[in-house]
Amino acid sequence: MLEVALVEDEAPARARLRRLLAAHADLRIVGEAEDVAGALTLLRATRPALVFLDVQLGRDDAFALLRRLPEPQPLIVFATAYHEHALRAFEVAAVDYLLKPFDGERLARALARIRARLTEA
Known part of the structure; x- marks a missing residue:
């Protein structure tokens, strides 16, 4: 089971991604965050293997988050x-x-690439 976190500041976009990910039985969403502070708390507590990350997170951005992880x-x-x-x-x-906006097919290709990468590791 691949544990996934969603970090997205727009609730409709998080909901859409959640729906698209639900089609993949080998994924489990361990939490969601809408800003850098919430994401840091979530990611430190859950240690997911994979994070879907929006670039713009309110007043901050994803790169600020990545520097602090x-x-x-x-x-x-x-x-x-x-x-x-x-x-x-x-x-x-x-x-x-x-x-x-991306669709389920594009997401599936991304997930296939991730699964292959994890298999190689």
Whole structure:
């Protein structure tokens, strides 16, 4: 079972991602957060293997969160409406970058890549 956390400041986007992830029986959502402070608390407490992370998190951004996360960091999939952050996302070792709005098929491809990466590890 792959434990997943959702970090997204917009409730409708979190709900949509939650619905799309529900189609994958091998995933378990361990929690959700809408800002950096909540995400730090959640991620330190649950230590998920995978985090779906929006770039913009209220007044802060995902990169501020990543700088504060303890090692080992979880796998990160950016799920955002901002294409201009893609290069920076991969510089911090994101495993994928989903540009909103994405569909279930695109999410499935990202998850297949993640499963393959975890199998190799």
